[in-house]
Amino acid sequence: QVQLVESGGGLVQAGGSLRLSCVASGRSFSNYSMGWFRQAPGKEREFVAAISYRGGSIYYGASVKGRFTISRDNAKNTVYLQMNTLKPEDTAVYFCAAEDVPVITQAALEGGMDYWGKGTLVTVSS
Numbered sequence: 001q002v003q004l005v006e007s008g009g010g011l012v013q014a015g016g017s018l019r020l021s022c023v024a025s026g027r028s029f030s031n032y033s034m035g036w037f038r039q040a041p042g043k044e045r046e047f048v049a050a051i052s053y054r055g056g057s058i059y060y061g062a063s064v065k066g067r068f069t070i071s072r073d074n075a076k077n078t079v080y081l082q083m084n085t086l087k088p089e090d091t092a093v094y095f096c097a098a099e100d101v102p103v104i105t106q107a108a109l110e111g112g113m114d115y116w117g118k119g120t121l122v123t124v125s126s
Contacts, residue, residue, distance in 0.1 A: 002026040002115040004096045009120030012086055016124075020081040022096030022117060030074040033099045035113060036081045038092035047109055048094070049081060053102035059109060064090075086124045093119040
């Protein structure tokens with residue numbers, strides 16, 4: 001079992017930046033691929049970014065590519081999401097997720113992760 005705890009959400013003005021963190025506990029973090037998803041009020045969950053176990057493969061959702069950066073520190077059991085040039089449409093609850101395989105699978109990109117955090121709210125004001 002893996003527990004995921006997100007932090008770093010908050011209120012920011014459009015054009016600003018935030019960095020989200022997700023700390024994992026439990027089984028070996030370095031063997032998992034990790035991802036970030038988000039869900040805005042009244043909308044379906046959306047894929048944001050994913051990173052393989054050593055960071056060799058990275059994927060981004062089209063709406064965040066070029067503005068967000070995912071990274072991980074396996075020594076700290078932590079995955080990060082650096083969010084720059086934030087827009088009001090980035091407002092959502094952001095969830096950290098883990099898949100129990102070292103590489104990113106298509107199922108994972110579609111939300112088929114094995115473990116989920118409880119989320120952290122990001123609000124971007126215009």
